[in-house]
Amino acid sequence: MNWDDLRVFLAVARAEGLSGAAKTLRLDPATAGRRIARLERSLGAVLFAKSPQGYALTEAGQRLLPRAEAAEAALAEGRAETAGAGGERLSGTLRIGAPDGCANYLLPQVCAQIGAAHPDLDIQILALPRVVNLSRREADLAITVSPPATQRLRAEKLSDxxxxxxxxxxxxxxxxxxxxxxxxxxxxxxxxxxxxxxxxxxxxxxxxxxxxxxxxxxxxxxxxxxxxxxxxxxxxxxxxxxxxxxxxxxxxxxxxxxRAFWLVSHAGPRDARLDRFATLLRDGMRAEIARLEASVA
Structure with missing residues (x-):
């Protein structure tokens, strides 16, 4: 089983469609569709029920989902352990805005891990019982429970x-x-x-x-x-x-x-440092949700 195909599978499952998944993965939808078809052929099972409303997981897809998430979590842990060992460390200050449930029970563990790998980086967690206003520069990144309606912001689904x-x-x-x-x-x-x-x-x-x-x-x-x-x-x-x-x-x-968490950022020119931090945050969040939810399943 090819990890790249599993990665596409997870993106389609989270976005409930090819277009959203392709945007997250920076692929075109046709390529994402071919990857899903290849994975289904290799497994001998249909993973998604396709309809005008989007892609819904079949029973086979539901069975594969936790295994794919476990593989993703293991890779995320490996990245976190080696982050900063072979590449340039992040530095400066970055602020994340998040609803207080996420800020209290997920971000401390995730940010502690990122901070340990990047000791020159100052991470600020803004915990608010409301939507963080990125347009007013309250934070560099925001975690929300629904995607923003404005095109001035960029959103990526983090995790259910x-x-x-x-x-x-x-x-x-x-x-x-x-x-x-x-x-x-x-x-x-x-x-x-x-x-x-x-x-x-x-x-x-x-x-x-x-x-x-x-x-x-x-x-x-x-x-x-x-x-x-x-x-x-x-x-x-x-x-x-x-x-x-x-x-x-x-x-x-x-x-x-x-429900789902979304990672929201400004839709302006890409910032390599912020993108790298967002990748660490995304991987860490997905791994931490999977770990904590597994302990109470």
Whole structure:
């Protein structure tokens, strides 16, 4: 199995189509399509169901996805270990803006690893419960939960991530688990302050018909700590659960959401230093999400 073909497979799966994947890989869509066809022939299986809406993974594609992500993570770890050993080290200051869940539970590990390989680089993490404004130069790069609508910015899909319903063991012992997703409408829920949800992708509870949030915060870390304190049920990032071992996933087969992180940069002339840092950040983020989510699967 050819890693270059697997790399194309991952890009198509993440972009849900050839055009987005080709843009990420800097290939033309026809080349990306030929790579997918070659991989399918080598495996003797159809990996994508193609439709006017895009490319959706088949059962065979779903089985291949975690193995391809594991190979990607292993390569990313190898790159991180050797970064700076044979090439020029990064230096200066770079600032990343990110929503606070990503900033709290993913970026510290990723940036620590990059910083160890590039000791002359100063990395600043701007954690905000809103979209970081690159146009006002608040940061050099931003991580968002949906791609920007403006053409003045460049966006690359970083990785899917997952969220689960969770509560503390003490809360579950006292109140019991809900019978199903429909029971969340009457449950004591923890979530975002409704009028401070800055992206529709974060309106997790609306899909379950929840209209009242008795305990709310604009910060993911506060929501997590409310759940740890036994305040109720919360929708929690799977990658944050290893930091809260006292929380238990509830209805894991019936309540599991999928969202995505996007890496956003200015659409102006390419900056080689920023591009190199973005590559390290992308590889590190994908590896860290895969590692943390695997520990709670």
């Amino acid at each position: 991530y997952h969220l689960s319903l969770a509560a503390s063991r003490d809360w579950l012992a006292a109140h019991g688990a809900p019978d199903g997703p429909e029971a969340l409408k009457g449950a004591r829920m923890i979530g975002y302050i409704p009028d401070m949800i800055f992206d529709a992708e974060l309106d997790y509870l609306a899909g379950f018909g929840v209209t009242r949030v008795p305990l709310a915060s604009n910060a993911v870390s506060v929501q997590l700590n409310l759940a740890r304190a036994g305040a109720g049920l919360a929708i929690v990032h799977d990658f944050a659960l290893p930091a809260a071992p006292d929380l238990v996933r509830v209805l894991p087969d019936r309540v599991r959401l999928t």
